[in-house]
Amino acid sequence: MLDLRGIRHHFNGHLAVDGLSLHVERGSCFGLLGPNGAGKTTSIRIGVGLLKPDEGSVSVDGRGAPTDPEVRRLIGLAPQSLAIYDDLSARENLLFFANLYGLSRGDGAHRADELLERVGLTERARDRVSGFSGGMQRRLNLAVALVHKPMLLLLDEPTVGVDPQSRNAIFDLVREIKGEGVTIVYTTHYMEEAQKLCDVVAIVDRGRTMAVDSVAALVAQHGGDSVVRVTSGEGVREVSTDTPMPELQKAMQDTTTTAIEIKPPDLERVFLNLTGRSLRD
Amino acid sequence: MHPVLAIAKKDMAQLFRDRVGFFFVFIFPIGFGVLFGVIFSGASDGPSNVRLVIADLDNSPASEALIGLLEDDPKISVTLDADRDAAFDMVRTGEQAGALLIPEGFGDDLESMFFGEGAELVVSFDPGKNLESGVLRGMIQAAAYQTMFGAFQGGASSQRMLDRARESLAESEDLNFAERAVISTFLSSADSMLSLREQDDSEDGATGDGTGGFQPITITDDSPATGSDDDPDAPKKASPDTAFEITFPQAVAWGLMSCVLGFGLGVVGERTRGTLTRLRLAPIAPWQIIAGKALACFLTCLGVQVLIMSLGVGVFGVRPDSWGILIAGILCACIAFVGLGMLLASLGKTETGSEGLSRAVLLILALVGGAGVPLAIMPGWVQQAASISPFKWVIQVLDGALWRQATFGEVIAPCAVLIGIGVVGFLIGALLFQRSSD
Ligand SMILES: Nc1ncnc2c1ncn2[C@@H]1O[C@H](COP(=O)(O)OP(=O)(O)O)[C@@H](O)[C@H]1O
Ligand SMILES: [Mg+2]
Numbered sequence: 001m002l003d004l005r006g007i008r009h010h011f012n013g014h015l016a017v018d019g020l021s022l023h024v025e026r027g028s029c030f031g032l033l034g035p036n037g038a039g040k041t042t043s044i045r046i047g048v049g050l051l052k053p054d055e056g057s058v059s060v061d062g063r064g065a066p067t068d069p070e071v072r073r074l075i076g077l078a079p080q081s082l083a084i085y086d087d088l089s090a091r092e093n094l095l096f097f098a099n100l101y102g103l104s105r106g107d108g109a110h111r112a113d114e115l116l117e118r119v120g121l122t123e124r125a126r127d128r129v130s131g132f133s134g135g136m137q138r139r140l141n142l143a144v145a146l147v148h149k150p151m152l153l154l155l156d157e158p159t160v161g162v163d164p165q166s167r168n169a170i171f172d173l174v175r176e177i178k179g180e181g182v183t184i185v186y187t188t189h190y191m192e193e194a195q196k197l198c199d200v201v202a203i204v205d206r207g208r209t210m211a212v213d214s215v216a217a218l219v220a221q222h223g224g225d226s227v228v229r230v231t232s233g234e235g236v237r238e239v240s241t242d243t244p245m246p247e248l249q250k251a252m253q254d255t256t257t258t259a260i261e262i263k264p265p266d267l268e269r270v271f272l273n274l275t276g277r278s279l280r281d
Numbered sequence: 282m283h284p285v286l287a288i289a290k291k292d293m294a295q296l297f298r299d300r301v302g303f304f305f306v307f308i309f310p311i312g313f314g315v316l317f318g319v320i321f322s323g324a325s326d327g328p329s330n331v332r333l334v335i336a337d338l339d340n341s342p343a344s345e346a347l348i349g350l351l352e353d354d355p356k357i358s359v360t361l362d363a364d365r366d367a368a369f370d371m372v373r374t375g376e377q378a379g380a381l382l383i384p385e386g387f388g389d390d391l392e393s394m395f396f397g398e399g400a401e402l403v404v405s406f407d408p409g410k411n412l413e414s415g416v417l418r419g420m421i422q423a424a425a426y427q428t429m430f431g432a433f434q435g436g437a438s439s440q441r442m443l444d445r446a447r448e449s450l451a452e453s454e455d456l457n458f459a460e461r462a463v464i465s466t467f468l469s470s471a472d473s474m475l476s477l478r479e480q481d482d483s484e485d486g487a488t489g490d491g492t493g494g495f496q497p498i499t500i501t502d503d504s505p506a507t508g509s510d511d512d513p514d515a516p517k518k519a520s521p522d523t524a525f526e527i528t529f530p531q532a533v534a535w536g537l538m539s540c541v542l543g544f545g546l547g548v549v550g551e552r553t554r555g556t557l558t559r560l561r562l563a564p565i566a567p568w569q570i571i572a573g574k575a576l577a578c579f580l581t582c583l584g585v586q587v588l589i590m591s592l593g594v595g596v597f598g599v600r601p602d603s604w605g606i607l608i609a610g611i612l613c614a615c616i617a618f619v620g621l622g623m624l625l626a627s628l629g630k631t632e633t634g635s636e637g638l639s640r641a642v643l644l645i646l647a648l649v650g651g652a653g654v655p656l657a658i659m660p661g662w663v664q665q666a667a668s669i670s671p672f673k674w675v676i677q678v679l680d681g682a683l684w685r686q687a688t689f690g691e692v693i694a695p696c697a698v699l700i701g702i703g704v705v706g707f708l709i710g711a712l713l714f715q716r717s718s719d
Contacts, residue, residue, distance in 0.1 A: 050558060069564035077562055083555035087298050088291070099287040100563040128298075144559070 001026040001152050001183040007046055007056035009207075016042045017053070018207035024152075024185055024200075026061075029178050031198030032187040033267060035279055039207035040187040041080050044156050047185070048077050060152060073101070076150030078142045080157045080187075086130040090121050090140050093129065094147055101148035108147075115143040118176075120169055135166025142170065146177070153177060154185045159193065171197065191267035191279055201267065203274055210274040215267065222273050223265025231259040284565045288573025293581060296543045305539035306585055311592060314532025318525035318597060331413045334360045334377040336368040341388025343428055350424040351381075357420055372405045373505045375661015378413040380405045381421055382503075391429055391498070399499055400429075406504045407661060418500075425498045521684035525597040529589055530679035534652035534672045536585035537614060538643045541622040542636070544578035548626035548714070549635040571623070571711050578622050582615040603682045606692050610678035613699035617671040620706025627713035646670040671702045 002024040009017040017039045024030040032040045045051040047058055049066030060071050084093050091112050098108030116122045119139035129137060142158055155174070159167045174197055178184055188194055194201045195215050203210040203218070211218055225240045228247040233256030239247050244262055251257050271279045282290070296302050333351065337344050352359045360377065362368045371377040382403040390400035402425060406414035521527050551557040560570050590607065593599035601607045625639040647653065649663060650672025656664055667673040674695040681687025681695075 048562060050561060069566070072562060073564045075562070077558070079555055079558050081555040083559045085291070085295065085556060086554070087295050092291075092294075096287060096291050097559060097563065099282050100284050100560070100565055102564070105282070 001028075001061055002030075002047055002185060003057075003059045004043065004047055005057050005059075007043065007053045007058070009042055009046060009051065009053045009055075016207055017046065020056075020204070020207060020209055022047075022202060022209065022212070024183060026183050027178075027181055028199045029174070029184040029186060029197055031194035031201040032185065032204050033189070033191060033194040033201050033271070033279075034187075034204030035189050035277075038189075038204045040204055041156055042207075043204070044077070044154050044185070044187060048072070048075050048154060073148065074151045076145035076148065076153045078145040078153075078155045078158055080160065082137050082141050084129055084137065084140055084144060086132075086137075087128060089126045089128055090116060090132070090143075091125040093140060093144055097144050098147045103148065111147055111149075115146055118173060119143045133163070133166075134161040135163045135169075138162050139166060139169060139173075142173065150182065152183045152185070154187075156187050157189070158186070159188070159190070189279060191271070195267055203267075203271055205271075205275045205277075211270070218267065218270050219265050222270040223267075224269055224273055226265060227263040229259075229261040229263065230254075230257060232257040284563070284569050285573040285576060288560075288570060289576040289580065292544070292547050292574055292577035295547060296577070296581060299543070302539070302543045306536055306543060306581065307588065309539065310532040310534075310536035310585065311589060313535050314525065314529045314589060314593070315597070317531070318523070318528040331357050331379070331416050332360065332377045333357050333379045333381060333417055334362050334368045334371050335381045335383065336362050336365045337383045338363075338365065338385045339383045339387040343388035343391050344383045347383065347387075347424055347428040350427055351420060354420055354424075356416060369405050369503065372407050373661075375407055375664065378407050378410050379417040379421075400425075401499045401501060403501045403503050405502070407664075408504055410664075414504075422500060425500070429498060522600050523598045525593055526599050526683040527680070529593040529597070529599055530676045530683065531652050532589050533586050533611075533614070533679060534647055534650065534676055536589055537582055537618045537675065538647050538652070538672070540578060540581045540585055541618045541625065542639055542643060544574065544581070544619075544622040545626040545639045546632065546636055547577075548574055548623075549632050552717075553632045567715060568711075571714060574626075575619050575623060575707065578619045579615045582618050583611065586611045586614060599683060601682050602684065602686050603689075605682075606678065606687060606689065607682035609689075609692065609696055610675065610682055613678065613696045613703075614671075614675040616703035617675070617699035617706075618703070620703035620708075620710065621671060622706075623710030623714070624706040625710075627710045627717065647672050649673070651676050671699060674698045674702075 002022065004020060004022040007017050007020045008015070020039065020043055022030070022032075022043075032043065034040055042051065046053045046056075047066070049058065049072060058065050060066050060074055063071050063074075066072050066075060085096070088096065094112035094115060095108050098111055099105075103111060113122070113125075116125045119142060121136060121140060121143070124132065124136065129140065132140070138158060138161070142155065145153060145155075158170055158174075162170070171193075174184060174186065186194070186198055199214060200212065201215055201218060202212040211222060213221065225242045226244050228239045228241065228244045228251070230237045230239075230247075230251040232251065232254050241247055248260060248262070251260050268279055271277075296306065335348055335351070337348060348359065348361070351357055362371070365382050368377075368380040368382065372380045382405075384401055384403065387400050387402070402421065404418070404421060406417060408414075551560065557570075561567070590599070590601075590611070594601070621643075625635070625642065628635065628638060647670070649667050650656070650670030651667060652672045656667055656673060656676070677695045678687070678692045678699070681692050
């Protein structure tokens with residue numbers, strides 16, 4: 001559905017994307033996981049044709065580059081920085097963009113009301129966006145990306161600055177949209193989100209993809225061992241092992257043990273093992 | 282709805298909802314026009330504190346009387362300078378709005394005006410200051426004639442003058458009977474006027490027009506040559522019907538300024554708030570985004586001008602001499618300010634940066650262009666600098682339509698300048714905008 005090949009891009013001598021390639025399967029949810037500054041947003045902007053890469057090519061659905069308006073019509077983007085008019089109401093925002101995408105007045109109104117319902121903003125439809133909470137603005141930002149029923153939806157950190165309730169609403173919506181057959185590209189620096197939502201995750205760091213695979217495969221390949229963490233009279237002990245049982249038995253026989261914890265490998269660890277750095281820094 | 286219209290409609294909705302923006306586009310300019318219109322109407326119908334330099338080479342009682350009269354006039358602030366050339370130079374440089382030369386022998390000529398060539402005064406007015414020139418011309422004429430009649434009032438001196446006149450009349454060989462009769466009659470009336478001791482003051486009575494070539498005081502105009510495109514100030518007696526005809530074009534200028542500011546900020550806001558991303562992502566051409574915004578600016582500029590002018594005509598007694606020129610001026614102003622707005626919008630990168638820059642540029646252009654104080658009462662160098670300001674040209678065309686009785690030929694140049702500013706500004710702005718979007 002979306003192919004980036006050998007993308008390289010720099011801003012004033014600073015290399016932001018360094019030979020990145022992606023292949024996003026139709027109907028999948030593809031995660032771009034990486035810390036701030038990894039080049040996720042830059043890659044997304046290149047992927048939708050907002051930015052011309054120094055090198056490399058982009059193709060959407062095998063129809064060519066998104067510089068073609070007809071190709072752009074297939075794409076929906078919820079940018080990382082909110083892109084909605086805060087002096088218009090939620091509904092007016094949707095109607096305006098519906099109009100730009102060539103929906104008739106009736107279709108636009110219908111679609112706007114449907115989306116407001118889906119992101120839980122029906123009650124506030126006619127209120128100005130400036131009075132919305134961060135979570136509400138995020139949800140509207142996402143709804144606007146859906147107004148023309150895109151086949152490919154790119155969500156750039158859609159949960160930044162969002163309360164837990166809005167966050168869950170966004171997760172539900174993403175699953176729902178995926179269920180409708182829309183291909184999703186989801187960037188985040190929260191490994192839980194990638195783990196929860198994405199079929200395939202690309203680990204991105206310093207403008208490169210370090211590894212691309214399903215979460216399970218990534219963990220199996222790069223996650224390393226489970227960690228057994230025991231708190232006892234001797235203090236806290238962490239043991240890294242792929243066979244945790246003996247360690248557990250040992251801890252259970254120790255009468256001073258107060259807590260036992262097994263941490264299976266996760267994407268955080270995958271990242272650490274791949275880059276030598278932590279995801280959140 | 283066509284995307285261009287949709288963008289224009291959205292932009293205008295945003296402007297109208299922004300209370301501060303709305304205030305500065307519509308309320309403030311109208312307030313300005315009305316307030317200053319009232320102030321000007323109240324104070325007098327014209328500018329005050331007009332600067333006049335007088336070079337008195339005569340130093341006679343008559344010249345002193347004339348200077349005294351002018352000094353007493355509250356509208357004029359008089360400076361004395363002994364040197365003719367220095368005085369006239371001050372007008373040329375714009376330091377003074379007008380200069381008056383009282384030539385040597387003025388007093389004598391005045392006394393012998395009925396048989397000699399009459400007295401002469403030489404004036405020079407700043408050609409850029411039509412309003413002031415008008416005031417000064419009227420005042421000097423009035424004062425000169427008042428001085429002349431004052432000579433009659435002065436008992437001994439006037440009697441001496443009349444006696445001298447009769448003597449000369451008797452001696453003169455080159456007058457035919459009819460002329461002799463006419464002048465005798467005039468002198469008799471002059472005699473009787475001595476007892477009346479009134480009659481002066483009104484500017485109309487003082488122009489001495491209807492006397493068929495008999496000019497007891499000639500006022501010679503020695504104003505510096507005007508620029509090629511300035512409207513000739515002397516032959517026309519154009520004057521505003523009401524002070525609002527002066528202040529409403531200024532109100533229009535303020536309205537235009539706020540429109541352009543709002544428009545420019547709207548464009549920068551799209552960029553900083555990220556919505557430009559969505560616009561560029563939509564399946565519309567880049568030019569449609571620009572066209573939509575330009576259309577919004579055009580319509581708002583048009584709206585504010587129509588509103589202000591309608592209010593002027595409907596409520597404040599503004600009576601355009603030429604509706605055609607008024608409409609042409611309004612449309613050209615829209616074009617100019619769309620271009621200016623586009624240019625300003627593409628200059629600033631951040632909203633606050635752009636706002637500061639635009640505000641500064643626009644304010645200077647507006648003030649220099651005469652939106653605050655009529656250009657006419659500003660120093661000459663400001664009037665020179667004003668040519669870069671589209672506000673000046675807008676006001677010039679609107680003034681021309683409302684009260685200066687401009688002809689279409691006279692407004693072609695300012696209209697062309699406005700259209701030029703619009704086109705050039707738009708092209709450069711659109712280019713910068715496109716480039717900075719990548
Ligand atoms: N418009 C820009 N101008 C200059 N540098 C930029 C710009 N956008 C991004 N960068 C730089 O490129 C790198 C990648 O940024 P970005 O793609 O935003 O990362 P991410 O979205 O993963 O946080 C960062 O070092 C960032 O500072
Ligand atoms: Mg980012």
